[in-house]
Amino acid sequence: MTKRKMFLRMITASLVRRRSRMLVALLAIAVGATILSGLVTIYYDVPRQMGAQFRNYGANMIFLAASNEARFDLDTVRRGVACIDAEELVGVAPYRYETVRIHEQPILAAGTDLDGAKATSPYWHIDGEWPSARYEVLVGQETAEFLGLKTGDVFNATWSSGEEEEDVLNLGVDMKVAGILETGGSEEEYLYMSLSDMEELAGETEKLDVVELSVSASADELKAYEQDIEANVPDIAPRLVKRVTESESTVLTKLQSLVFLVTAVVLVLTMICVATTMTAVVTERRKEIGLRKSLGASDGSIIWEFMGEGLLLGGVGGILGSILGFAFAQFVSVHVFSSSITYQPALLPVTILVSVLVTGLACLLPVRSATEVDPALVLKGE
Amino acid sequence: MSLLELNNISKIYGDLKALDNVSLSVDTGEWVAIMGPSGSGKSTMMNIIGCMDKPTSGAVLLDGKDISKESAKSLTAIRRDKIGLIFQQFHLVNYLTAVENVMVAQYYHSMPDEKEALEALERVGLADRAKHLPSQLSGGEQQRVCIARALINYPEIVLADEPTGNLDEANENIVLDIFKQLHKDGTTLVVVTHDPEVGEVAQRTITLEHGRIVKDALNANFKEA
Ligand SMILES: Nc1ncnc2c1ncn2[C@@H]1O[C@H](COP(=O)(O)OP(=O)(O)OP(=O)(O)O)[C@@H](O)[C@H]1O
Ligand SMILES: [Mg+2]
Numbered sequence: 317m318t319k320r321k322m323f324l325r326m327i328t329a330s331l332v333r334r335r336s337r338m339l340v341a342l343l344a345i346a347v348g349a350t351i352l353s354g355l356v357t358i359y360y361d362v363p364r365q366m367g368a369q370f371r372n373y374g375a376n377m378i379f380l381a382a383s384n385e386a387r388f389d390l391d392t393v394r395r396g397v398a399c400i401d402a403e404e405l406v407g408v409a410p411y412r413y414e415t416v417r418i419h420e421q422p423i424l425a426a427g428t429d430l431d432g433a434k435a436t437s438p439y440w441h442i443d444g445e446w447p448s449a450r451y452e453v454l455v456g457q458e459t460a461e462f463l464g465l466k467t468g469d470v471f472n473a474t475w476s477s478g479e480e481e482e483d484v485l486n487l488g489v490d491m492k493v494a495g496i497l498e499t500g501g502s503e504e505e506y507l508y509m510s511l512s513d514m515e516e517l518a519g520e521t522e523k524l525d526v527v528e529l530s531v532s533a534s535a536d537e538l539k540a541y542e543q544d545i546e547a548n549v550p551d552i553a554p555r556l557v558k559r560v561t562e563s564e565s566t567v568l569t570k571l572q573s574l575v576f577l578v579t580a581v582v583l584v585l586t587m588i589c590v591a592t593t594m595t596a597v598v599t600e601r602r603k604e605i606g607l608r609k610s611l612g613a614s615d616g617s618i619i620w621e622f623m624g625e626g627l628l629l630g631g632v633g634g635i636l637g638s639i640l641g642f643a644f645a646q647f648v649s650v651h652v653f654s655s656s657i658t659y660q661p662a663l664l665p666v667t668i669l670v671s672v673l674v675t676g677l678a679c680l681l682p683v684r685s686a687t688e689v690d691p692a693l694v695l696k697g698e
Numbered sequence: 699m700s701l702l703e704l705n706n707i708s709k710i711y712g713d714l715k716a717l718d719n720v721s722l723s724v725d726t727g728e729w730v731a732i733m734g735p736s737g738s739g740k741s742t743m744m745n746i747i748g749c750m751d752k753p754t755s756g757a758v759l760l761d762g763k764d765i766s767k768e769s770a771k772s773l774t775a776i777r778r779d780k781i782g783l784i785f786q787q788f789h790l791v792n793y794l795t796a797v798e799n800v801m802v803a804q805y806y807h808s809m810p811d812e813k814e815a816l817e818a819l820e821r822v823g824l825a826d827r828a829k830h831l832p833s834q835l836s837g838g839e840q841q842r843v844c845i846a847r848a849l850i851n852y853p854e855i856v857l858a859d860e861p862t863g864n865l866d867e868a869n870e871n872i873v874l875d876i877f878k879q880l881h882k883d884g885t886t887l888v889v890v891t892h893d894p895e896v897g898e899v900a901q902r903t904i905t906l907e908h909g910r911i912v913k914d915a916l917n918a919n920f921k922e923a
Contacts (some may be wrong), residue, residue, distance in 0.1 A: 317801070317809070317810045317811060317812055318810075319805060319809060319810065322801060322802075322805045322809070322810040323716075323805075325798065326794065326798070326802070326805075329793050329794055329798065330793050333793035333794075333831070334793050380880070597726070601787060603791075604791050606789075607789045607790075607791065608791075608802070608806070609774065610750060610777060610783050610789075611778065611802060611803050611806050611807075611847075612749075612774055612775065612776070612777045612778020612779070612803075612806045612807060613778075613781075613806045614771070614774055614775075615771075617806065691750055692745045692750040692751045695750075695785055695787070695789060696741065
């Protein structure tokens with residue numbers, strides 16, 4: 317038998333046959349490692365999770381026409397959208413604005429892809445239904461009040477087809493209020509209809525003023541997309557909605573530093589717990605240490621034997637912790653963000669390494685004190 | 699040249715002279731019993747011979763080399779290489795089996811060798827208890843494991859402090875028989891004891907009182923086994 321085998325046999329026997337003592341230390345390490353790997357998993361998953369949450373607050377990117385007068389067409393929009401990873405694209409809503417006359421009043425009308433608007437603006441609250449048929453519209457709350465319109469009302473809307481007021485006004489069409497739009501914002505001043513209705517009534521197709529996009533990506537990724545589109549589709553001037561992207565990254569930074577802080581505190585607590593347990597273990601085993609010394613054990617071998625036990629505990633605790641940590645992260649993710657997370661395999665070695673390091677550090681002082689045991693004193697009969 | 703020589707050693711704790719100018723020499727193969735009342739300095743002397751402690755003054759020669767001024771580190775090395783210790787309280791590692799306890803001594807000395815450790819246990823009549831933990835062994839059996847451990851590295855000198863202090867008559871006799879066999883094989887033995895019966899079987903008896911040797915005599919009744 318080699319010395320290394322005997323070393324392993326001794327330290328595993330100590331851990332296995334003295335279970336109850338070492339269980340406390342193991343538990344501390346496993347809990348520490350669980351929190352560590354759990355929080356780190358969440359730490360890396362939070363941007364994705366929060367990104368999805370933030371998409372509820374509306375578009376975070378818009379396309380404008382690159383030159384002032386020009387409007388762009390759907391094909392250009394498609395080329396711009398193609399630059400964005402389809403997986404990350406939550407919704408695209410193109411908008412075209414025209415003035416209509418209702419009850420002799422000029423009202424701003426927006427033609428859009430209603431499904432796209434629903435996806436990019438999940439916060440829109442509709443009193444009634446989303447339009448589903450031709451000539452059905454959403455009326456903003458303010459405009460509805462101004463015109464005295466309610467859900468289900470039918471009204472006549474007329475267009476001026478040219479620039480001049482005197483141009484022949486068409487006879488207008490009867491449109492139906494499918495729902496009243498409440499957002500608390502400027503959207504309440506508008507009238508929303510499908511793009512096809514608008515193109516039919518206002519003439520001219522494929523003339524868009526602005527496109528709203530909701531993209532589930534970090535602030536940095538969005539910036540990359542912005543540059544990419546700017547470079548590849550010169551007709552589009554992409555802009556990030558700073559209000560949304562910046563508050564998103566601020567919240568993320570705060571959340572991540574919180575996770576970081578909690579992890580650090582937990583690691584320190586683990587270290588204190590392991591150090592306390594190891595100190596108790598060394599005190600409890602003074603006789604054994606004295607005996608080993610009387611048999612000729614050098615300080616170095618005493619240190620290595622106790623360190624060996626500590627590091628083995630650290631390793632086992634780390635393995636336990638990374639398994640439990642994933643379960644913990646999964647639990648948090650499902651309950652807080654209602655979505656599951658993907659396992660980060662790289663986290664296993666990292667967790668084990670950190671547990672071993674933390675345990676090793678925690679063992680330093682107790683193990684040093686083990687070498688100070690005087691065999692003549694502890695082996696004396698009582 | 700004698701194996702062990704104490705030249706005017708004293709051990710002083712505060713104003714207590716645990717050992718007071720003691721001189722003694724022990725030859726290779728000798729079996730010496732150290733007797734005396736409690737507090738007379740027997741254990742103190744054993745600790746100094748066993749390199750677990752240093753005298754306040756005087757010289758300790760082991761193999762002609764003065765060890766009284768050695769560093770703790772080299773004392774550890776001398777313990778490992780030359781000395782076999784047997785204690786009254788056995789002192790086995792409680793989570794290791796009998797054979798593993800013997801192997802611990804091999805581990806620090808040179809190479810663990812399970813076969814050799816088993817043979818050592820066989821010599822003290824414990825072949826069938828090798829895989830037992832100390833808690834599963836009787837006091838006598840535990841002491842025999844200690845003896846096997848003390849002998850495994852062929853030490854130049856075996857020191858036993860009250861080896862039968864915690865044993866009953868039957869186990870005491872087993873241990874004494876082992877000692878007789880060791881003596882026959884040429885091992886140098888120094889045994890501290892209160893027990894006249896244990897003292898009697900030795901070749902030579904030294905009596906301590908108040909840290910001084912008051913009697914040093916060969917045992918008339920001693921017979922080689
Ligand atoms: N570390 C110490 N510090 C102070 N005094 C000590 C120490 N060790 C021993 N003594 C004292 O030295 C004297 C001799 O002690 P020692 O242990 O050698 O006695 P002993 O002959 O072995 O006694 P016993 O038969 O009871 O074991 C005692 O008076 C004891 O109190
Ligand atoms: Mg004593």
